[in-house]
Amino acid sequence: MTAALAKTAEEALVRLRAAAPKNVELELYLSRSEERSIDLRDGRLDGVQSAASEGAGLRVIGAGRMAFAAAGQASVDAAMALLPRALEQLPHVEADDKRALPVPPKAADDAELSRSLWDEKLFTTSWDVIRPRLEELSARVRKADKRVASVLRAGYSESRGEVAIASTRGVMTHERGGSCSVGASALCDDGGELQVGSAYQSSRIAAALDFDLVARQAAERTVALLGATKLPGGRRSVIFDPWVSGEFLELISGLLCADEAQRGKSLLAGKIGQKVGSSLLTFVDDPRKKAGMASALYDDEGAPTARKIMIESGVVKDFFHDAYTAAREGRASNASAGRGSYRGLPGPGPSNFYLEAGKTSRDELMSSTKDGVLVLDVMGMHMADPISGEFSVGVSGLAVKDGKVGHAVKGAMISGNLLELLDRVDCVADDLTFYGAMGAPTFRVADLTVA
DSSP states (O other): OOTHHHHHHHHHHHHHHHHSOTTOEEEEEEEEEEEEEEEEETTEEEEEEEEEEEEEEEEEEETTEEEEEEESOOSHHHHHHHHHHHHTTGGGSOOOTTOOOOOOOOOOOOHHHHHHTOOTTTTOSOHHHHHHHHHHHHHHHHHHOTTEEEEEEEEEEEEEEEEEEEETTSOEEEEEEEEEEEEEEEEEEETTEEEEEEEEEEESSGGGOOHHHHHHHHHHHHHTTTTOBOOOSEEEEEEEOGGGHHHHHHHHHHHTBHHHHHTTOOTTTTOTTOBOSOTTOOEEEOTTOTTOTTOOSBOTTSOBOOOEEEEETTEEOOOBOOHHHHHHTTSOOOSOEEOSSTTSOOEEOOSSEEEOOOSBOHHHHHHTOSEEEEEEEEEOGGGSOTTTOEEEEEEEEEEEETTEEEEEEEEEEEEEEHHHHHHTEEEEBSOOEEETTEEEOOEEEEEEEEO
């Protein structure tokens, strides 16, 4: 993939500008991507897939009215065909004087970041080379514990793509990136008791994937909950393993999206500058993280990205803003616009979102826990009420008593209020671990209701 897509966007914008009415602003978003994957089941080939896509999305804004059209081709002709489709919508759209395309400042180049997002070796290795590595991964999962009865899946996938954005407000960006991942899931059988576990790892660089680590973690997580019993009901510490923190981080990041707050659908609305959690909690969003899975030089409106502290020492500092939500508050965008694809409009959201590491080791955190449960699986965190903060979720994991990890726990429920949970975090470990674009260290919440 080269800068050809940027040239296409530049040429299309010239023609669009000439054809469009003088009183409208135009933004063209072009993308191309491809992906492929291979999956094995119990060491045997289960499927090979590949796909490619490209498309164009055109935003038209005039007199506070916005229209949008998209097509599955990234070409000048496709872009030109979108213009009349978008223009015919404008008279039927309600006007909003905050609707305008952004005029982003010029970003400083970051060649190191760009290099960290692109691996020339992706899509160059044949399945004949990758398949034996997955077969060995499957064999390692089976050998790790005699109770592992089946490797349900061992898979590898990779993708790469590029995006070009051009607008009549002076935006002209082009960016490319790739990624790869390896994962495994297994089934264990211990005298008729069945458990399933999984592990995965993703990276921008294929050589950075650790197949052996994924095999070991998949086996460990598959057998970890064997022999599980219920804990007696009561209030105790709940320890979140980094593996299960993704849902928690997604919930927090969603509450920090300005569009949700402006609609009154976030319990953090109106809380800029207010303390909402423990002083041990600092949440950061860093789209400039080297080799980060959601890193980018520009957001999906062409604004240059920057690292942002969203919650600092428990105090809300910022929300994710795109150009529209920022205009509604009379401020500048903080370059948090994202799109699901060329078919969709931009909206605010996180990039590489994480809870900053503390200074305590995981071992020290565990040894200082008198009565608690180490959560290895959580179900339903996304069902927490974003307005009231009330939640009740199922968890499984390991009992912790007097600093010692004990028997497996299954069928437990933790309930309470999200602000209460944030406020009661009393220890954050130093083992920050990313799974995809979300990262967290082990952290402990004191005195939650566990039933």
